[in-house]
Amino acid sequence: MSVATESHSGGPARTRLGCLLLMLTLAMAGCSDAPSDAPPVEIISARPLELSVEALGELRSAKATPLSVPGSNFAQRQLTWMLDEGSRVKTGDVIARFSAARGEVDLAEARVNLLRNVLARSSKEADLGTVEARIEADLSQVDTDLTIAERYASAELTMIARNELLDAIQDREFLGSKQGFLGWKRDQTGQRGAAELAVLDSQRQTHELSAKTREEDLAALELIAPHDGVLMLTADWSGERPRVGATLWAGNEFGNIPDLSAMEVQFALTQLDAAGVKLGAQIELAPLGRPEQTFTSKVEWVAAAAQPISRGNPIKYVRMKANVASADVQRLQLVPGQTLAARVYAVRVAEGLSVANVAVVSEGAQTMVELWRDGVRQRHPIRLGERGLARSQVLEGLSPGDAVVLTPETGEKS
Numbered sequence: 001m002s003v004a005t006e007s008h009s010g011g012p013a014r015t016r017l018g019c020l021l022l023m024l025t026l027a028m029a030g031c032s033d034a035p036s037d038a039p040p041v042e043i044i045s046a047r048p049l050e051l052s053v054e055a056l057g058e059l060r061s062a063k064a065t066p067l068s069v070p071g072s073n074f075a076q077r078q079l080t081w082m083l084d085e086g087s088r089v090k091t092g093d094v095i096a097r098f099s100a101a102r103g104e105v106d107l108a109e110a111r112v113n114l115l116r117n118v119l120a121r122s123s124k125e126a127d128l129g130t131v132e133a134r135i136e137a138d139l140s141q142v143d144t145d146l147t148i149a150e151r152y153a154s155a156e157l158t159m160i161a162r163n164e165l166l167d168a169i170q171d172r173e174f175l176g177s178k179q180g181f182l183g184w185k186r187d188q189t190g191q192r193g194a195a196e197l198a199v200l201d202s203q204r205q206t207h208e209l210s211a212k213t214r215e216e217d218l219a220a221l222e223l224i225a226p227h228d229g230v231l232m233l234t235a236d237w238s239g240e241r242p243r244v245g246a247t248l249w250a251g252n253e254f255g256n257i258p259d260l261s262a263m264e265v266q267f268a269l270t271q272l273d274a275a276g277v278k279l280g281a282q283i284e285l286a287p288l289g290r291p292e293q294t295f296t297s298k299v300e301w302v303a304a305a306a307q308p309i310s311r312g313n314p315i316k317y318v319r320m321k322a323n324v325a326s327a328d329v330q331r332l333q334l335v336p337g338q339t340l341a342a343r344v345y346a347v348r349v350a351e352g353l354s355v356a357n358v359a360v361v362s363e364g365a366q367t368m369v370e371l372w373r374d375g376v377r378q379r380h381p382i383r384l385g386e387r388g389l390a391r392s393q394v395l396e397g398l399s400p401g402d403a404v405v406l407t408p409e410t411g412e413k414s
């Protein structure tokens with residue numbers, strides 16, 4: 001009896017429970033079917049708008065005094081001692097010392113060549129003197145013989161034999177020719193000797209200049225600071241900076257002493273990141289690792305063309321510069337060569353509209369978005385301003401409250 005009672009009383013309960021489950025199922029089905037066609041949208045609202053990109057820059061001086069390896073004519077130098085990069089120097093301080101073993105050898109060689117030149121000139125002058133003396137002696141002898149021959153040639157036939165008279169006439173003609181030849185030889189010897197002595201004099205001047213240059217090179221083995229500042233080293237074409245033991249060439253750039261009153265930060269952005277950055281763009285700077293020490297500046301220079309910044313990286317970058325106020329340099333104790341974290345703003349306004357780049361489509365020359373209105377997609381033209389990596393500034397075409405479709409169906413996504 002009791003079993004029948006439980007069965008009778010449980011029937012209506014199960015019926016009510018089944019009806020409730022069926023109503024919930026229909027309700028959930030109805031709720032899920034209605035919005036299934038609605039795309040993801042973004043509700044446009046006016047808010048502070050910032051489109052920025054981050055980079056790392058190096059603090060440098062816009063005006064720096066170059067420091068060159070002492071010496072001239074690209075003489076070799078070996079660096080034996082130097083101050084560390086970043087050291088503070090005062091006027092007259094020794095920055096680096098060099099040795100020039102090769103210069104000493106070159107100086108000794110120049111002095112030997114100079115001595116050889118002096119000996120060669122003395123020997124040449126002696127040889128010329130001997131030759132000229134011999135020619136003068138021959139001319140004197142010819143003059144004597146010619147005088148005798150002329151005396152016999154002008155004598156009467158009754159005084160000497162005919163054959164002796166003919167010989168005297170022939171001797172006079174020969175001696176006259178010989179006299180002319182010796183005179184020509186004397187002139188040629190003098191001219192040729194003067195030319196040879198001029199060559200030796202020219203060589204002597206070259207050796208003297210070489211010896212003087214080597215002496216000056218040996219006297220210039222210290223690099224002196226021209227004014228107060230901080231020492232910054234300069235890397236060569238391979239990226240190597242001067243170091244103790246390295247062989248350097250006189251005249252090559254060793255480093256520089258920056259002017260701390262004219263500092264700037266130099267950084268580079270990829271072509272994509274630099275697309276919206278223009279002259280005058282705001283920039284926030286802070287020493288790397290100290291974000292609380294933030295100060296502001298503006299972009300003062302942008303390179304005309306992008307180019308790679310290293311051999312191992314083919315990506316092209318656009319170089320930029322921003323001035324750093326001397327007050328900020330002193331307040332934060334910044335030094336040349338220090339790395340600064342930079343945030344460059346392509347757009348920074350107190351209130352503006354922006355849209356996600358995935359929602360923007362291009363149709364020919366027009367830029368458009370799709371608006372979701374009354375359950376229907378509607379294509380709508382807009383005008384964009386600056387563009388960032390994820391969002392773009394909207395200048396015209398949208399108003400706060402517009403629902404922009406994030407998955408436009410047609411058109412070329414911009």
